[in-house]
Amino acid sequence: MRKLYSLLLMLFFVIAAHAQIQEPVKFKTELKTLSETEAEIVFNATVDKGWHVYSTDLGSDGPVSATFNVDKKEGVELIGKLTPRGNVVSKYDPMFEMTLRFFEDKASFVQKIKFTAPTYKIEGYLEYGACNDENCLPPTQVPFDYSGKTSLKAAVADAKTNDVESQDTDGTEATTGQGVTEVATTPASEQPVVSADILWEPVIEDLQSFGEEHAQQKDKSWLYIFITGFLGGLIALFTPCVWPIIPMTVSFFLKRTKDKKKGIRDAWTYGASIVVIYVILGLAITAIFGASALNALSTNAVFNILFCLMLIVFAASFFGAFELTLPSKWSNAVDSKAEATSGLLSIFLMAFTLSLVSFSCTGPIIGFLLVQVSTSGSVVAPAIGMLGFAIALALPFTLFAMFPSWLKSMPKSGGWMNVIKVTLGFLELAFALKFLSVADLAYGWRILDRETFLALWIVIFALLGFYLLGKIKFPHDDDDNKVGVGRFFMALASLSFALYMVPGLWGAPLKAVSAFSPPMNTQDFNLYTNEVHPKFKDYDLGMEYARQHHKPVLVDFTGFGCVNCRKMELAVWTDSKVSNIINDDYVLISLYVDDKTPLSAPVKVVENGKERTLRTIGDKWSYLQRVKFGANAQPFYVLLDNEGKPLNKSYAFNESVPDYIAFLKTGLENYKKEK
Structure with a gap:
C-alpha cells in the first residue's frame, strides 16, 4: 500500500511539473520516394481540438508561417517551396487585418527534393506556429535527418525514418519532432540550461502553487x-x-x-x-x-x-x-x-x-x-x-x-x-x-x-x-x-x-x-508618457539590473506576431494605473519568442534526452519559457524576485484591467514580505 501511495505521489508531481506545458500538435516525418531522382519529405500532424496550425507564406505581418529549413545538404536539391496539403481553412483575423490560412484536426506539409549524387544527406527542421482562441505557441521546430544511396535507374531511399515517438531512459515518452516539446523531469541541477546561473533553474512547482489564469477570444463570421x-x-x-x-x-x-x-x-x-x-x-x-x-x-x-x-x-x-x-x-x-x-x-x-x-x-x-x-x-x-x-x-x-x-x-x-x-x-x-x-x-x-x-x-x-x-x-x-x-x-x-x-x-x-496606422514602434518622435516600454529585451541583463536596484521583475513572453499580446498592450497596459505600477515598481523584460535574430553561435541543449539546437534569440527565450516555467504559449506574464522565484501565479490573456492590477499588486506585496 505504501508503494502504491508513493507511486501516486510521484505521478502527482510529474503531472504538476507538466501542467502548463501544452502539446496540442504532434508531428511525424517521412521520406517518400517518387522516382529514381525525386522524393518527398512529408510532415503529418494531428492537432488537438480548438487548436490550429498556420499554413505557409502568411507574410511578415502575420503569425508564424510554416517554413522548411535546411542545416546540411549533400547530393540533394530542393524542388519548389514547402507545400501545404489537405483541408486548409481561411479566415479573416481583425487584429492582423488579414486572412489567415491554417489547419484544424490534421495538418500536412510536403517538401519535394531531387537527388543529384549516388549518396545523399539532408538535415534540417520544419518550423511552424500554432494557436487557439486563448494563446499561441512559440515557433516550434520539427527536426529531420535523412541519408542514403540512390541510383539513376532506381532510387533507393535507405534513409533512416525520423521516429517522433521515442522513449526516455526512465520509460516515459519524449516527444521530439512534435509541435511542443516536453520539459525534462530530471532534477534542476541536471537540467541543461543556456546560462549556468540560478536564474534559469525551473520554478514550475513554485508557480503551480499559485494557480493559473485563463481567457477567451471572440470570432467573426462571413x-x-x-x-x-x-x-x-x-x-x-x-x-x-x-x-x-x-x-x-x-x-x-x-x-x-x-x-x-x-x-x-x-x-x-x-x-x-x-x-x-x-x-x-x-x-x-x-x-x-x-x-x-x-x-x-x-x-x-x-x-x-x-x-x-x-x-x-x-x-x-x-x-x-x-x-x-x-x-x-x-x-x-x-x-x-x-x-x-x-x-x-x-x-x-x-x-x-x-x-x-x-x-x-x-x-x-x-x-x-x-x-x-x-x-x-x-x-x-x-x-x-x-x-x-x-x-x-x-x-x-x-x-x-x-x-x-x-x-x-x-x-x-x-x-x-x-x-x-x-x-x-x-x-x-x-x-x-x-x-x-x-x-x-x-x-x-x-x-x-x-x-x-x-x-x-x-x-x-x-x-x-x-x-x-x-x-x-x-x-x-x-x-x-x-x-x-x-x-x-x-x-x-x-x-x-x-x-x-x-x-x-x-x-x-x-x-x-490603430488598425490602419503603422505600429507605434515606427514613431520617431513620441511625447506620450503613459506608454509602457520594456527596460530590457534580454533576460539575464534585466535580472541583473533588477537585483542591483532591488526591484521585482515582470517577465513578458511575447511575439511580434502575437495578436493577443498586442491586445493586452493596447487595452491593459495603456491604463494609467497599470502603466504606473509597471514603470515605477517593476523591471519589465519583454522576451520575443519569434525573434529571428541569429545567436552569435548556435547553442546545443538537451531536453528529454534529445539534443536540440537553439539558433535564434527567439529559440533561446522559448527554451527559457519551457524549462523554467513549464509553459509555451503567449502572452505569458510572470512576476519574479531577484533570485528568479515567482511572486504570484502566471497571467495569460485577460483584458480585465482590475484583474491585471490585482496580479501586479499581489506580486509587490509578496516581494516586500520576502524583504
Whole structure:
C-alpha cells in the first residue's frame, strides 16, 4: 500500500511539473520516394481540438508561417517551396487585418527534393506556429535527418525514418519532432540550461502553487464580408452613373405591358439578373487567379503596391481627372442585342448593359471591395461580397417597381451625386496609404512611419472637410455654393476626425485608427508618457539590473506576431494605473519568442534526452519559457524576485484591467514580505 501511495505521489508531481506545458500538435516525418531522382519529405500532424496550425507564406505581418529549413545538404536539391496539403481553412483575423490560412484536426506539409549524387544527406527542421482562441505557441521546430544511396535507374531511399515517438531512459515518452516539446523531469541541477546561473533553474512547482489564469477570444463570421459588399452597393446607388437610371428603367418595365403583375415580375427578373452578373464576376475573379494567389494579396509587398496605385488611379477618376469607361462598342453591342431579343434574355441583357454603362462609377467601388474580400483565400469570398453588392444595387429597381408611387419622392439627380463621387475619391486615397504601409513595413523602407502616415491622413480628411464646405472645387463640380445640412455634418465629421489624429503626431495611441496606422514602434518622435516600454529585451541583463536596484521583475513572453499580446498592450497596459505600477515598481523584460535574430553561435541543449539546437534569440527565450516555467504559449506574464522565484501565479490573456492590477499588486506585496 505504501508503494502504491508513493507511486501516486510521484505521478502527482510529474503531472504538476507538466501542467502548463501544452502539446496540442504532434508531428511525424517521412521520406517518400517518387522516382529514381525525386522524393518527398512529408510532415503529418494531428492537432488537438480548438487548436490550429498556420499554413505557409502568411507574410511578415502575420503569425508564424510554416517554413522548411535546411542545416546540411549533400547530393540533394530542393524542388519548389514547402507545400501545404489537405483541408486548409481561411479566415479573416481583425487584429492582423488579414486572412489567415491554417489547419484544424490534421495538418500536412510536403517538401519535394531531387537527388543529384549516388549518396545523399539532408538535415534540417520544419518550423511552424500554432494557436487557439486563448494563446499561441512559440515557433516550434520539427527536426529531420535523412541519408542514403540512390541510383539513376532506381532510387533507393535507405534513409533512416525520423521516429517522433521515442522513449526516455526512465520509460516515459519524449516527444521530439512534435509541435511542443516536453520539459525534462530530471532534477534542476541536471537540467541543461543556456546560462549556468540560478536564474534559469525551473520554478514550475513554485508557480503551480499559485494557480493559473485563463481567457477567451471572440470570432467573426462571413456576415462581415456580405455586409461590406452590401454597403458598397448602397454607395454605388447614389452615384451619377446609377441613380438617374433607376426611374427610367422602372418606368420602362411598367409601361412595356398593360399587365402590372408582369411589369413587376420583369423588374424582379431585372434585379435578379444584376445579382447573377455580379456573383459570376466574383466567382470569375477566384477562378482566374486561384484562392491561394488571392490570399497572398493581403501580405505580398508587390501586390500591396499595385493595390495602392490602383486606388490612387480610382481616386483621380473620381476627382474628375478622367473617366474610367469600358469600350463603348461593348455596351452598344449588348444594348442592340437586348432590343433584338425578347423575354428573359432581353431583360438579362438590359441588366448587363447597366453593368457596363455604370462601370465608371461602380468600377472603383467593386475594385476596392474585391481587394478587401478576395484576400480571404476562399473560393466563395469574392462571390459573397459581390452578392451583397448586387443585392443593394438591385433592391431599388425591384422596390420601385412594386411601389411606383415612391418614384415621385425620389431625390432628383444633381450635384449632390458628384459630391459622393469626390468623397469616395478621398476615402480611396486614404486607403491607398494603408496598402503602401504594408509594403513599407515588409521591405523596411521606413518611408511611411507612423507620424508620416498620420500626417497624410490628417491632410486628406481636412481637405475632404473643406471640399464638403465648398472651399475646394473640382472640374466637374457645379457653381452652387450652398451647403446642405447633410453635407455640413459630413464636413464636421471629417474635420473632427482630422483634428482627432493630430495628437498622434506626438505619440498619442489613437485607438480608433490603430488598425490602419503603422505600429507605434515606427514613431520617431513620441511625447506620450503613459506608454509602457520594456527596460530590457534580454533576460539575464534585466535580472541583473533588477537585483542591483532591488526591484521585482515582470517577465513578458511575447511575439511580434502575437495578436493577443498586442491586445493586452493596447487595452491593459495603456491604463494609467497599470502603466504606473509597471514603470515605477517593476523591471519589465519583454522576451520575443519569434525573434529571428541569429545567436552569435548556435547553442546545443538537451531536453528529454534529445539534443536540440537553439539558433535564434527567439529559440533561446522559448527554451527559457519551457524549462523554467513549464509553459509555451503567449502572452505569458510572470512576476519574479531577484533570485528568479515567482511572486504570484502566471497571467495569460485577460483584458480585465482590475484583474491585471490585482496580479501586479499581489506580486509587490509578496516581494516586500520576502524583504
